[in-house]
Amino acid sequence: xxxxxxxxxxxxxxxxxxxxxxxxxxxxxxxxxxxxxxxxxxxxxxxxxxxxxxxxxxxxxxxxxxxxxxxxxxxxxxxxxxxxxxxxxxxxxxxxxxxxxxxxxxxxxxxxxxxxxxxxxxxxxxxxxxxxxxxxxxxxxxxxxxxxxxxxxxxxxxxxxxxxxxxxxxxxxxxxxxxxxxxxxxxxxxxxxxxxxxxxxxxxxxxxxxxxxxxxxxxxxxxxxxxxxxxxxxxxxxxxxxxxxxxxxxxxxxxxxxxxxxxxxxxxxxxxxxxxxxxxxxxxxxxxxxxxxxxxxxxxxxxxxxxxxxxxxxxxxxxxxxxxxxxxxxxxxxxxxxxxxxxxxxxxxxxxxxxxxxxxxxxxxxxxxxxxxxxxxxxxxxxxxxxxxxxxxxxxxxxxxxxxxxxxxxxxxxxxxxxxxxxxxxxxxxxxxxxxxxxx
Numbered sequence: 001x002x003x004x005x006x007x008x009x010x011x012x013x014x015x016x017x018x019x020x021x022x023x024x025x026x027x028x029x030x031x032x033x034x035x036x037x038x039x040x041x042x043x044x045x046x047x048x049x050x051x052x053x054x055x056x057x058x059x060x061x062x063x064x065x066x067x068x069x070x071x072x073x074x075x076x077x078x079x080x081x082x083x084x085x086x087x088x089x090x091x092x093x094x095x096x097x098x099x100x101x102x103x104x105x106x107x108x109x110x111x112x113x114x115x116x117x118x119x120x121x122x123x124x125x126x127x128x129x130x131x132x133x134x135x136x137x138x139x140x141x142x143x144x145x146x147x148x149x150x151x152x153x154x155x156x157x158x159x160x161x162x163x164x165x166x167x168x169x170x171x172x173x174x175x176x177x178x179x180x181x182x183x184x185x186x187x188x189x190x191x192x193x194x195x196x197x198x199x200x201x202x203x204x205x206x207x208x209x210x211x212x213x214x215x216x217x218x219x220x221x222x223x224x225x226x227x228x229x230x231x232x233x234x235x236x237x238x239x240x241x242x243x244x245x246x247x248x249x250x251x252x253x254x255x256x257x258x259x260x261x262x263x264x265x266x267x268x269x270x271x272x273x274x275x276x277x278x279x280x281x282x283x284x285x286x287x288x289x290x291x292x293x294x295x296x297x298x299x300x301x302x303x304x305x306x307x308x309x310x311x312x313x314x315x316x317x318x319x320x321x322x323x324x325x326x327x328x329x330x331x332x333x334x335x336x337x338x339x340x341x342x343x344x345x346x347x348x349x350x351x352x353x354x355x356x357x358x359x360x361x362x363x364x365x366x367x368x369x370x371x372x373x374x375x376x377x378x379x380x381x382x383x384x385x386x387x388x389x390x391x392x393x394x395x396x397x398x399x400x401x402x403x404x405x406x407x408x409x410x411x412x413x414x415x416x417x418x419x420x421x422x423x424x425x426x427x428x429x430x431x432x433x434x435x436x437x438x439x440x
Contacts, residue, residue, distance in 0.1 A: 021106065021107050021108060021109075022059060022093075022097060022103055022106040022107065022108040023108070025059075025093050025097060025103070025108055026093060026094040026096070026097055027091070027092070027093055027094070027196065027197045028063060028092045028093060028094045028164070028197060028259040028260055029090065029091065029092040029163055029164055029197055030090065030091055030092075030163055030197045030205070030206060031087050031090040031091065031163065031206065032162075032163045032205075032206020032207035032208075033118060033206060033207035033208060034206075034207050035087065035090055035163075035206070036087070036114070036118060037118065037119055039083040039084075039086050039087050040083060040114055040118075040119060041078055041079030041080060041082075041083055041114075043078065043079065044078045044079060044080065044114070044116075045116070045119055048116045049075070049078055049116065050113070050114055050115045050116050051073070051074060051075060051078055051080035051113070051114045052072075052073075052074050052080070052111065052112070052113045052114070053070060053072065053073050053074075053080050053081050053083075053084035053111070053112045053113075053114075054070070054071050054072040054073075054109055054110070054111045054112075055068045055069065055070055055071065055084055055085065055088060055109070055110045055111075055112065056068070056069055056071050056107060056108075056109055056110075057069075057088060057107070057108060057110055058105065058106070058107050058108075059093055059103040059104060059105070059106050059107075059108065060104060061095060061102065061103075061104035061256065062092075062095065062256070062259075062325070062327060062328040062329070063092045063093035063094055063095045063103060063259055063328065064091075064092055064093075064328070064329065065088045065089075065091050065092075065093075065110070068085055068088045068110070070084065070085065071109075080114055083114065084110075084112040087112065088110065090163070091110070092259065092328070093259075094258075094259045095256060095257060095258075095259060095325075096257070124208060124209065125208065125209045125210065125211060126161065126195075126205060126208050126209065126210045129161075129195050129205075129210050129212075130195060130196040131193065131194070131195055131196070132165065132194045132195060132196050132284065133192065133193060133194035133262070133282070133284045134192070134193055135189055135192040135193070135282065137217060139192060139281060139282060140189065140216060140217075142266065142281050143185040143186075143188050143189045143231070144185065144216060145180055145181025145182055145184065145185045145216075146181065147179075147180045147181045148180045148181060148182065148216070148218075150218055151177070151180065151218050152215070152216055152217055152218035153175070153176065153177060153180060153182035153215075153216040153218075154174075154175075154176045154182070154213070154214070154215055154216070155172060155174065155175050155176075155182050155183055155185075155186040155213070155214045155216070156172070156173045156174045156175075156211060156212065156213050156214070157170050157171060157172045157173060157183075157186050157187065157190070157211075157212050157214070158170070158171050158173050158209060158210070158211050158212075159171075159190060159193075159209070159210055159212065160207065160208070160209060160210075160336070161195055161205040161206060161207070161208050161209070161210055162206055162334065162413065163197060163205075163206030163207075163334075164197060164206075164260065164322075165194050165195035165196055165197045165205060166191075166193075166194065166195075166262070166322070166413050166414075167190045167191075167193050167195075167210075167212075168336045168337070168412070168413060169336055169337060170186075170187050170190045171187075172186060172187065173211070182216055185216070186212075186214045187233065188231060188233045188318055189214070191233075191264050191282075191318060191320040191412070191413075191414070192264055192281065192282045193212070194262055194284055195210070230314060230315050230316070231266065231315075231316045231317065231318060232315065232316070232317040232318070233317075233318060233412070234317070234339055234408065234410075234412060235301075235303040235304075235317045236303060236304040236339070236341050236408060237301055237302065237303055237304070237408055237409055237410050238273070238302055238303065238304045239300060239301065239302045239376075239409070240300060240301050240408075240409040240410040240416060241297045241300040241301070241410075241416055242300075242375045242416050242418050243333075243375075243415075243416050243418050243419055245297060245300055245416070246297065246321070246323065246415075246416060247326040248326075249293040249294075249296055249297050249323075250293065250323055250324075250325065250326050251288060251289035251290060251292075251293055253288075253289065254288050254289060254290070254325070255325060255326065255327050256325065256327055258285065258288060258325065259324070259325050259328065260322070260323060260324050260325065261283070261284060261285060261288065261290040261321075261323040262282070262283075262284045262320065262321070262322055262323070262414065263280065263282065263283045263284070263290050263291055263293075263294040263320070263321040263323070263414075264280075264281040264282040264283075264318055264319070264320050264321070264414075265278045265279065265280060265281065265291075265294050265295065265298065265318070265319050265321070266278065266279050266281050266316050266317070266318050266319075267279075267298060267301075267316060267317055267319060268312075268315070268316055269303065269305075269312040269315055269316075269317070270312075271305070271307070271312060272302070272305060273302045273303035273304060273305040273312075274299075274301070274302050275298045275299075275301050275302075275317075278294075278295050278298050280294075281318065290321075290323055293321075293323065294319075294321040294323075297321065298319070301319070301410070303317075304341070319410070319414070320412070320413060320414030321414045322413055322414035322415050332419070332420060332421065333411070333415045333416070333417065333419060333420035334413075334420070335373065335407070335411060335417060335420050335422050337412065338407040338408065338411075338417075338422065339407060339408035339412075340405060340406070340407050340408075341377060341406050341407060341408055342404065342405060342406035343404075343405065344401050344404045344405070349401065349428065350430070350431065352397040352400055352401065352428065353397070353428050353429075353430045354392050354393030354394060354396070354397055354428075355393070356392050356393050357389075357392040357393060357394065357430075358430055360392065362389070362392065362430070363429065363430050363432075364427065364428065364429045364430065365387070365388065365389060365392060365394035365427075365428055366387070366388050366394065366425065366426065366427045366428075367384060367386065367387035367388070367394040367395045367397065367398035367425075367426050367428075368384075368385045368386050368387075368398065368423050368424060368425045368426065369382045369383060369384055369385060369395070369398045369399055369402050369423070369424050369426070370382065370383050370385045370421060370422075370423050370424075371383075371402055371421070371422055371423075371424060372419070372420070372421055373407065373417045373418060373419070373420045373421070373422055374417075374418055375409060375416065375417070375418035376406070376409055377406045377407040377408060377409040377417055378405075378406050379402045379403070379405055379406075379407075379422070379424070382399055382402045382403070382424075384396075384398065384399065385423060394426075394428060397426070397428055398424070398426035401424075401426050402424050402426075405424065407422075
């Protein structure tokens with residue numbers, strides 16, 4: 001395995017194992033490279049110093065690490081031990097190990113290395129991904145493009161991996177033959193992949209890149225019936241389940257036993273945008289009630305429909321569901337590529353250009369605001385995080401823009417957006433010849 005930015009993170013118990021020690025941990029979540037960079041001791045980072053730490057921790061019944069203590073730190077006095085302890089709060093095991101035994105109360109050694117190169121080369125590529133789940137050939141038929149007419153195709157796509165092993169920000173790099181829909185099918189299929197949050201040699205995957213080759217096998221017979229319909233990767237939802245709804249739907253029999261699950265459903269539409277005829281495309285793990293839980297949640301979805309133009313009879317949508325044990329502390333929802341359902345009118349944006357900035361001869365300015373996302377996708381409790389130039393009113397303009405923006409209430413990874421935080425960047429430009437705007 002190629003090291004991610006030179007970072008070596010062996011999350012496996014090693015050395016002389018005692019009877020109660022855990023030497024077969026199965027990781028459910030690990031800090032990403034961005035978390036690593038934030039935890040890196042600032043003095044050591046500036047000096048380009050690398051370090052290594054060993055911690056001894058105990059596992060709780062929920063898979064969290066507790067009572068962690070540094071047992072080895074090199075070099076000492078640079079802050080690496082404290083940084084490793086801070087990272088431990090973002091690590092989580094599955095409640096049962098590879099052998100099916102509970103991890104509660106068992107000890108493990110967690111070695112952590114900080115490499116200066118990771119600060120200079122973030123987001124490096126994972127060469128040998130450890131997949132927990134890849135689509136089977138049977139499942140790939142659900143995504144086979146209608147325009148391929150049964151011919152074979154090859155796609156390579158590049159994706160970012162989340163700290164839970166889900167794929168995000170996928171983009172097609174090559175597609176053969178082109179124009180047949182194989183690229184779009186591969187992107188739609190990205191919701192079925194699941195990587196182990198730690199690679200086989202113990203590296204964190206969050207924030208890293210992975211290149212995935214996908215081969216669509218040709219068909220000598222009729223084109224699969226599922227390829228004669230149009231399938232959306234996402235729909236403009238006017239309603240979707242909330243975080244509380246998803247927690248309540250988690251199968252009671254799985255609480256405390258299964259840390260997380262991922263389901264993809266394919267559903268049709270009623271004329272009013274509600275869902276119908278949902279079928280399971282993928283469920284990890286299987287036979288644990290999560291597919292049924294996802295189907296119950298589909299009652300809360302409703303898509304925006306224009307009755308005059310939208311034809312829904314032959315339209316389907318793939319919906320991912322990311323379940324997490326409600327008895328465990330959940331990490332915050334991460335929103336990478338929000339689908340905006342409501343924007344600011346561009347003509348109004350020009351009017352928001354600060355008069356003070358225009359009078360000073362400025363033609364552009366930037367600002368960013370931090371906001372909390374509501375269950376309907378609107379942004380609330382926004383605050384200016386940065387503005388340039390300072391004191392010219394660009395922060396206030398960005399706040400007014402954020403008050404209008406509304407995102408899709410369900411993410412591409414399968415999470416409701418309520419409770420998430422997002423940083424919204426805003427750039428305002430005054431066109432040439434535009435008179436100084438009055439305060440709106």
